[in-house]
Amino acid sequence: MPPESSTLTYDFLNDQQLLLLIDFRDHSIHYMSHSVQQYSEGVPQKRFFKDLVHPEDWGTCLSCFSSLTNEFSTGIPIRFRGKDGIWITYIFCSRHYKEGKENLMLSLAVTASPSDYFEEEPVAENFWKNEYEHLLESLDEAFVVVEVIFSPDHNPVDYFFLKVNPSFELQANLKDVVGKTVEEVLPGYTKNVLQKLGEVAKTGRSIRIEERSGTLQRWFDLYLFKVGKAGGNRVALLFRNITEGKTAEEKLQEKLLNNQHNLRQSKELLQTVFDTTNLGIAVLKTLYDRDGSIKDFEFARVNRVVREMYLQDDVIGKSYLETSKYGVEMGIFDAYLKVMITGEPFDEEYFFSKDGYNNWFRVTARKNQDLLITTIEDITKAKTEAEALKESLRFKKELVETTPEVIMIINLNTFSVKYINKDLLPEAGITKEKVQSLGLAEVLPFIHPRDREKILDLHKKLLKSSSDQIYDIEVRLKLNGVTWKWFNVRGKIFLRRDENWVDEYVLLVRNISDQKHTQKALLKAEKLSIQGELARTFAHELRNPLASIRMVGEVMNQKIPETQKEELNPYFEILKRSTTTLNNLVSNLLNASHYVPAVLEKEDLAEILDQTIISASDRIYLAGIKVVKNYSGSFSIMADKEKLQIALLNIIVNASEATTPGEGVIELSVEPRENEYVLRIKDNGHGMNENEIEHLFEAFYSKKENGMGVGLSSVKNILEEHDAQIKVESEPEKGTSFELFFHNADQL
Structure with a gap:
């Protein structure tokens, strides 16, 4: 402009x-x-x-x-x-x-x-001189005067902004438009307004329209009227922004359409359900006497299932009394009357045994003004299955209650025992109630320390197992102080959320202590049968040579010159003690053919070691071996003192025989751990290879030239009675180390 x-x-x-x-x-x-x-x-x-x-x-x-x-x-x-x-x-x-x-x-x-x-x-x-302009300036509506530009063929192609009032910018969100054309101000504008402006310019007739501007993203209510002399192309627009109202109207219209669509879908769905459900559905109209009492019901609408039940093509319009003889006899009609009178819904099961039928039906009824909505469902199959399930549950309950095994269901979401059918070890206080009150972590202390890893390993295996895999282990549970009972534990998945998540597994726990003792006794009897025969043979063959050696030693001691007696007397004493020891061992060997179980009492491992070293002192002295004791203090263990000394003496004697005379070193150490003591007996002898270690504790296996292979075999038997584990590490030409693991008696 x-x-x-x-x-x-x-x-x-x-x-x-x-x-x-x-x-x-x-x-x-x-x-x-x-x-x-x-x-x-x-x-x-x-x-x-x-x-x-x-x-x-x-x-x-x-x-x-x-x-x-x-x-x-x-x-x-x-x-x-x-x-x-x-x-x-x-x-x-x-x-x-x-x-x-x-x-x-x-x-x-x-x-x-x-x-x-x-x-x-x-x-x-x-610009605003006359009274008209003052009026237009005060309007809340936007006012604009444009010159409509026509092409040579008389079609409107653009319009030129001549004047606008202050409200124009607020309503249209456009600035500085005077002196410009709409093509310049608003490229891509709606052409419909241009056509309407051209129509007003040509005809002089005013037009009112509602128009949405895609470019401005607004709705406008526009009033277009011609200004100036006839034949001119000037048009005025009076308009206001109606976007907010129009948007609300569109949302309301959309909501209305959605509601209509949902209602139509609901009706269609209801009709589909009515026609396809396995329930018999009937809508009954109430029929009244002149006095207002209910005299009957008339079928207003039924579905396919009801028609099939009545064996008629159509019961619509017929009364209940004339079509439902058995319903009246079974009391269903009276129940319908009560529903209509009281308004209370009705839901009952009926057994129908007429005309060769033996069926269960569930009948429901509900009042809806003067209509009665009723459903009829054949529940014969469900009833039969429920009875079968009830019988199955009764059988399973009796089976669970009478089985000798303890059944436990472990819930992995709460890490607790969800179910247990009976006491686990009542004499130790491990009752059904106590187990169910504990978390899984609180159950672990009842399990033998060496068996806890087995339980954790079983848990990990079950988490990764398929639904048909079964795992079993044997563990010990504490009865009292130092007494343990053996149990067999079998585990299987009970409830799985999906292939990667286990919710519950079941454990079958059975006391096998008596079985274990029987197996152990049979095995021990078999070993003793062999060892007893050998012992009697060895003892008989050894007694005479031992007696001869002792007698020869005594004769030699008497015949040597007095000048040499002082020098040789220590050796004659060793000879005498050794033959006495061997004779005692022969007697013990004969006694070993009659097995006596170990009697475990609280003993000091250090004291037993000291006594064993004293017993081996002659052998150590003659072999020129150095013994290093790396232990001090006391170490309480459960032991049969005499039997354990025999086992330890065997290991020390074997260690002394494996070393070079005058160069051998035997180290003894005791290491306290969390709930046990580790006794380590280490030598610097000739060592062993893996094959020798593998057969080391087998009966009658020996690499010694004159060995019989019974010493370390008896060591293993004695340690088993002490529930002590033994571990051997050895390297040829470097030496051997025995590690013995004893329970800490103070923590049992």
Whole structure:
């Protein structure tokens, strides 16, 4: 639009104002407002300016064509020749305009008074002079005046903003539109408004429409009406933003459509259920006597199942009393009457045993005003299955209650015992109630320390097992202080959430202590049977040579000169003690054929070791072996002192025989651990290979030239009676280490 510093005073209701679209190349007119047409009669469009512009102003006019920008130029006075030959001065403002691919000049012009033309100081522009303009300025609605631009074939192609009121920017969210066309302000605008503006400009008839602007993302309520003289193309728009209300209306409409759709779907679903359900469904209409009492029911609607039950094609319109003889006899009719009178729903099971039928039915009824909605369901199969399930549960319950095994269900979500059928070890206080009150972590202390790893391993295996895999282990449970009972534990998955998650598994726990003792006794009897026979043979064969050796030693001691007795006397004493020891061992060997179980009592391991070293002192002295004791203090264990000394003596003697005389070293150490003591007996002898270690504790296995292979075998038997584990590590030419693991008696 003309700049505010221009001398141009612009009245938007002034029809003498000119609007032109000009091709600046040949000066032809593409569009002219109605007010221009008074000058163009009889003038060719291409000669419009040449014929009508004052010759003295033609150069000024040409300069307008050659100096266009996208902004309006400063007002330039140009004289036009009127119809009567009088020259009228117009103030022209021009700028560049693009219509499609055409580059044109858009010019605005208003008449200028002589004072406008000759005054040096500009006259301030004032758009809102008259009472109409004051009214429009105060409106909350947006008001705008546009010039509709038509193509040569009389179709609206654009519109030019002439005037807007202050509310326009608020309602349309557009700024600085005056002096611009809608194509320039809002590319991609809705063409429907343009068509309506063209219609109003041509016909003069006002139009009211609601239009959504996709570009502005707003809804508008528009009132379009013509302004100015007839034949002109100026149209005014009065409009307001109705986006909020329209959005609410659209949401309401969408909600209404959704509700209608959902209602239709619900009806269709209800009809589908009614027609496809296995329940017999009937809608009964209540029939009344004259006194208002209920006399019968009439079938208003039934589904397929009811028709099949009645063996009739159609019971609609018929009464209950005439079609339902057995229903009356079974009391169903009376139940229906009660529902209609009290309003209380009805749900009962009936057994029907007529005409060769033996069926169970479930009948329900509910009141709905004067209608009775009833359902009939054949539950014969469910009843039969329920009875079978009840019998199966009774059988399983009796089986669980009478089985000798303890059944435990472990819940892995709560890490607790979900179910246990009986006491586990009542004499030790491990009752059903106590086990169910404990978490899994609290059960572990009842399990033997060496068997806890077995339980944890079983747990891990079950978590990874398939539903049909079964694992079993043997563990010991504490009876009292140092007494343990053996149990067999079998585990299997009980409840699985999916292939990667186990919720519960079941454990079958059986006391096998008596079985274990029997097996041990049989095995011991078998070993003793062999060992007893050997013992008697060895003892018989050894007694005579031992007696001879002892007698020879005594004779030699008597016959040697007195001068040598002092020097040789220690050796004769060793010989005498050794033959006595061997004789005692022969006696013990004979006694060993009669097995006597170990009697475990609380003993000091250090004291037993010291006594064993004393017993082996002669062998140690003769072999020139050094014994290193790396232990001090006391170590309480449960032991049969004499038997354990025999086992330890065997290991120490074997160690002394494995070392080089004069160079051998035997180290003894005791290491306290969490709930046990580890006795380590280590030598620097010739050592053993893996094959020798594997067979080390087998009966009659020996690598010694004259060995019988019974010493370490008896060691293992004695340690088993003490529930002590033994571990051997050895390396040829470097030595051997025996590790013996004893329970800490103070923690049992």
